[in-house]
Amino acid sequence: MRIVVTGGTGFIGTSLVKALLERGDEITILSRSAHPPREPNLKVHYATWNPDDEKSLIREINAVEGVINLAGEPLVKKRWTPQQKEKILKSRVNATQIVARSIREAVQRPRVLINASAVGYYGSHESEPLAEESRSGNDFLSDTCKAWEAHAVRVEDFNVRVIRLRIGIVLARGGGALSMMLPPFKMGLGGWLGGGHQWMSWIHLYDLVRLIVFCLEHESARGAINAVSPQAVTNKAFSMVLAQVLRRPCLMPVPAFVLKILLGEMAQVLLTGQRVVPKKAQELGFSFRYPDIRSAFENILK
Numbered sequence: 599m600r601i602v603v604t605g606g607t608g609f610i611g612t613s614l615v616k617a618l619l620e621r622g623d624e625i626t627i628l629s630r631s632a633h634p635p636r637e638p639n640l641k642v643h644y645a646t647w648n649p650d651d652e653k654s655l656i657r658e659i660n661a662v663e664g665v666i667n668l669a670g671e672p673l674v675k676k677r678w679t680p681q682q683k684e685k686i687l688k689s690r691v692n693a694t695q696i697v698a699r700s701i702r703e704a705v706q707r708p709r710v711l712i713n714a715s716a717v718g719y720y721g722s723h724e725s726e727p728l729a730e731e732s733r734s735g736n737d738f739l740s741d742t743c744k745a746w747e748a749h750a751v752r753v754e755d756f757n758v759r760v761i762r763l764r765i766g767i768v769l770a771r772g773g774g775a776l777s778m779m780l781p782p783f784k785m786g787l788g789g790w791l792g793g794g795h796q797w798m799s800w801i802h803l804y805d806l807v808r809l810i811v812f813c814l815e816h817e818s819a820r821g822a823i824n825a826v827s828p829q830a831v832t833n834k835a836f837s838m839v840l841a842q843v844l845r846r847p848c849l850m851p852v853p854a855f856v857l858k859i860l861l862g863e864m865a866q867v868l869l870t871g872q873r874v875v876p877k878k879a880q881e882l883g884f885s886f887r888y889p890d891i892r893s894a895f896e897n898i899l900k
Contacts, residue, residue, distance in 0.1 A: 599814065602658050602708075604628045604647070604693060605668030609773035610714075610765075610806065614666065615642070617807045626658045628669075649693040656700035659708065664814055665701065666712045667750070669693035673716070673739070674775060678864040687742050694749040701753050710759045712813055713750035717766045717799050717826060719743035722870035725797065729877035730764075730822040739867060747822075759820050761813045766826035766874060769894055770803035776898070779840065786846045792854040794834025796871035799826040802888040802897070812884050824876045829890045833871065836891060843895040 601618060605611045606627030615625055619641055626643045645658050649669055659665055671689040676682050694713060701707055720728045721735010734740050747762045754760050768774045782788045801809075806825055813819040831839075841848030857865035876884075888894040 599663040600624045600626075600661070601664040601666060601814075602626045602628060602656070602662050603666045603668065604649075604697065605670065605714075608668060609770075610768060610803065611668050613770070613803055614668070614807050614810055617811060621811065626662070628656065628658065647696075649689060649696060652692055652695060654696055655703055656696060659697070659700040660704040661706040662708050664710045664712070665697060665708050666810065666814075667694060667697045668714045670714065670746075673718070673867075674778070674864065677860075677862050678738075679862070683738060683863075687745070690742060690746045691749065694746055698749045698753050701758060702756055707756055707758055710761070710814060711750060711753050712761045712763055712810060713747070715743050715747050715750075715762050715764045715822075717764050717824065717872050717874045718867065719747070719764055720872050720874065723872060724870075725873055728824075728872055728874045730824055737866075738863065759817065761819055762822045763810065763813070763825045764822060764874070765806065766799035766801050766824075766830075768803050768806055769800055769898060771898055774803070780844075783837075783840055783844055783846055783848070788837060788841055788846065788848050789850045789852050790834040790837040790848070791852050791857060792833075792869045794832060794837065794851060796833050796869055797830050797873035798833055798836050799824075799830045799872055799874035800836075800891065800894070801825055801827050802886075802894045804897075805886050805888055808887070809879060809884055812879075812882075816882060819882055821878075823878045824874050825879070826874045826876050827886055827889050827891075827894070828876055828880065830873045830875070831891050833868075839891050840895055843892070843899050 601623050606615050607629045624641045628647045671686045718739030721737050721740040769776050838848050
């Protein structure tokens with residue numbers, strides 16, 4: 599297939615592009631500053647775009663078979679100041695709006711759009727298992743996800759199959775949430791957050807990439823799909839297993855008030871969490887290579 603990937607040079611996008619090339623796909627990577635590598639691949643084209651320019655169009659979308667939109671400011675990169683919240687919201691909504699408009703204006707439209715979203719869509723529901731049909735939340739992250747997805751859904755009016763991929767915490771070496779967790783745990787200073795009872799919905803990067811490719815290939819994949827492992831864990835269990843795999847202690851929690859001082863409003867996301875289940879992915883026949891947290895950590899860290 600010929601595929602356009604926004605955010606193709608990021609944490610998820612880099613691994614995804616590699617997997618797509620192994621399939622034999624031809625890729626156009628869109629980023630703010632698209633610089634080809636020193637050893638170029640003839641099946642990869644790099645193009646620049648400005649997701650802040652709401653009126654722009656992505657010409658490269660014309661006559662491709664698929665679009666994968668991973669663009670957006672990282673959620674846990676910085677403290678959630680009003681300015682950072684606005685950046686998080688606009689980076690996702692604007693990018694998806696531009697992608698949707700470009701698909702609408704294309705002479706030959708793609709067959710499929712896979713648009714990244716997040717499990718933050720559901721808000722906090724304590725221990726309630728959350729499938730794709732579960733109600734949304736009403737906090738900042740929920741509102742961001744709803745606005746984000748709304749633009750992607752509009753593309754369905756143009757006979758394009760749309761997947762809204764609600765992604766959990768992505769685990770892998772060299773980036774994402776784990777890159778921030780590992781240093782204190784390696785020093786023997788790791789611990790669970792607050793009471794540790796909040797649920798964490800996670801997915802191994804390898805399985806996330808496989809699920810995206812699965813959605814490309816299967817016509818029955820459409821609508822909201824939860825990109826999480828089938829075995830969510832509490833924050834305390836997550837922390838204990840991480841410490842065990844690293845052979846380090848995990849003895850003391852990080853008090854909730856400390857997180858609130860350090861992270862502000864973002865701390866509430868870490869202290870509540872969601873227990874999300876991949877109902878639709880499993881119904882479609884997708885199988886996870888790393889369904890449990892111990893096998894995931896052992897693969898990543900050993």
